């Protein structure tokens with residue numbers, strides 16, 4: 674699929690991230706496939722998924738484009754950190770490979786531009802996961818097909834936020850011509866709609882749709898703060 678075709682298919686649409694962290698009861702390929710099928714049944718237009726095995730299973734089961742990634746670790750560059758990880762995700766059938774495009778060194782010494790070229794040569798597209806405006810501008814210049822605000826708030830030294838970084842969505846949309854995807858901590862349909870109003874081409878929602886453990890903990894936390902439980906219940 675060309676970047677233009679996919680951009681048309683995703684304009685103004687919802688991408689559902691179907692992931693579960695290590696140790697979570699939902700972290701099982703068949704379960705994640707069911708989440709992806711539910712996302713498709715509810716009108717989602719693409720799926721974002723972690724690990725080649727899960728990507729391949731969702732590609733086989735769901736008739737939607739899959740944005741694949743491969744998380745390795747949880748510090749430093751961990752979203753599709755090397756060219757090897759990126760090519761494995763492309764090989765699994767992802768239409769788009771999402772990868773860290775922050776300005777931090779990659780563990781294999783590759784540049785983001787080298788990763789983009791390798792993924793394009795393998796016939797897939799690239800989504801640059803960034804934390805800042807400068808990183809998004811650089812990623813677009815290096816050939817990324819989409820830029821996503823995925824890593825805003827998660828890079829050491831940058832402010833941690835509670836809600837989505839819609840200011841970054843707006844500034845990226847004004848600065849680059851490739852589609853800007855709003856991603857990260859979008860917790861309601863209203864916030865998703867607001868992201869489009871800020872210039873997002875598409876919106877990724879994960880936790881608020883596909884993470885019952887985290888959602889349960891939010892409700893429990895609210896009850897604790899209201900005096901209805903003990904802190905160590907959390």
Ligand SMILES: CC(=O)N[C@H](C=O)[C@@H](O)[C@H](O)[C@H](O)COP(=O)(O)O
Nearest residue numbers: 690823827857858859878879880881
């Ligand atoms: C920072 C990081 O590693 N983000 C990951 C990227 O794939 C996922 O853990 C997030 O769930 C995804 O970005 C969607 O965001 P949210 O779950 O907040 O809607």
